[in-house]
Amino acid sequence: MNKLTLLDSRKKSSVTRLTRNSKIIKTIIHAIQEKKGQNIISLDLRKIPEAVADFFIICEADNNIQLKAIADSVEAEVKSKCLEIPYKHEGRQALQWILIDYVNVVVHVMLPEPRKFYQLEEMWSDAPMMEHKS
Template identity: 50%
Template structure:
């Protein structure tokens, strides 16, 4: 599965659990980037973050039989990182997302904001 296709599956997993402010960051043109894409979203509670992370892993496994290389942050549920090598998903509580500012930190990336497709 290409990194672009994997990103779309991750976004579907996020949308399934009503993640907010989903952003796709294309890092392929960024010097020293260690992955092709970041997919970032926010949730309203630690419970929702856990549900979003589980949904991402479920969607990716069902579509590609792939498990993450690394998954971190599930115990504190403020910033969950799910690393599929070419695509890294970040699931944040809003205040933690603002604090770490990945969109600003990787400002050279091409950023696509994903409009909500759930009702």
């Protein structure tokens, strides 16, 4: 019984809670800023039961080249600094909206037109939002 208690307490202490100050979130935002991404926001979805992730990070790119550069930068920085690779990414063919899914954090790199059209900030308006300087 003693070993079980010790194992159980070790398991609980190894679980880290994802916050806005988590290394992966800071790394993603920094990577976006390095490539001059604009209108960077993070949405904290942890208190929304139907949310697919804990955080969304959304930003804009001026054109297809910058869109790809931001997405590449995010993946490279997160891999080198956090040792994480995306579970999935989509949108690299159409280059209008690239989604990078790290399971608990989903990054949306969008051109202005799709961002206006889909209005993710409005869709998740119950979530606390934070703006990050470009």
